[in-house]
Amino acid sequence: MNLRMDNERAAEWDExxxxxxxxxxxxxxxxxxxxxxxxxPTTALDVGSGEGADARWLAKRGWEVTAVDISQVALDRARExxxxxxITWTRADLVxxxxxxxxxxxxxLHYFPILVEELEVARKLVDAVGPGGSLLVVAHAPEGVRxxxxxxxxxxxxxxxxxxxxxxxxxxxxxxxxxxxxxxxxHHTHDMVFRARRAGR
Numbered sequence: 001m002n003l004r005m006d007n008e009r010a011a012e013w014d015e016x017x018x019x020x021x022x023x024x025x026x027x028x029x030x031x032x033x034x035x036x037x038x039x040x041p042t043t044a045l046d047v048g049s050g051e052g053a054d055a056r057w058l059a060k061r062g063w064e065v066t067a068v069d070i071s072q073v074a075l076d077r078a079r080e081x082x083x084x085x086x087i088t089w090t091r092a093d094l095v096x097x098x099x100x101x102x103x104x105x106x107x108x109l110h111y112f113p114i115l116v117e118e119l120e121v122a123r124k125l126v127d128a129v130g131p132g133g134s135l136l137v138v139a140h141a142p143e144g145v146r147x148x149x150x151x152x153x154x155x156x157x158x159x160x161x162x163x164x165x166x167x168x169x170x171x172x173x174x175x176x177x178x179x180x181x182x183x184x185x186x187h188h189t190h191d192m193v194f195r196a197r198r199a200g201r
Contacts, residue, residue: 009093044064044066046066048109049069116155122160135194137194158174170196171194172195173194173195178190
């Protein structure tokens with residue numbers, strides 16, 4: 001991936017955010033509430049943080065959050081909404097940029113598309129989980145994805161992260177569940193949820 005393509009992708013997302021007062025709902029993602037509610041707050045990486053709903057939910061519960069997104073427009077909006085919460089807003093394209101920081105207690109990806117040919121992005125995120133930390137990957141179920149004109153097999157699915165985990169990992173959750181509140185104009189009624197914990201402290 002060259003710098004020109006990186007800049008084009010960032011510009012596309014900036015335009016999407018710039019053309020809407022709010023691109024995504026202000027609600028925290030339901031899987032995050034279920035999967036992270038009982039975790040001990042330490043440091044968290046919110047991948048594809050958008051307008052910051054998940055980052056704010058984590059920060060309000062004591063997490064020190066690094067929120068990363070390709071769109072500077074999204075990050076500026078999220079920073080304005082979030083006030084003084086302990087969140088570091090970082091602009092990065094993880095296809096070409098390193099993961100900001102390391103040894104996180106939680107690395108969370110909600111609906112963050114990783115193409116199969118960009119599998120190295122997934123590997124980088126697995127490696128960013130520290131000892132005793134958790135990896136949470138959530139994606140819309142295939143039926144809803146196809147309804148929006150995309151082919152799920154083109155993307156790394158949540159369960160596919162299991163193949164990237166080395167020794168010392170425990171899979172806690174690997175299932176498809178109802179969202180509770182449909183998204184995507186009603187097409188997304190179910191989510192695939194994968195959570196694994198790395199051995200350690």
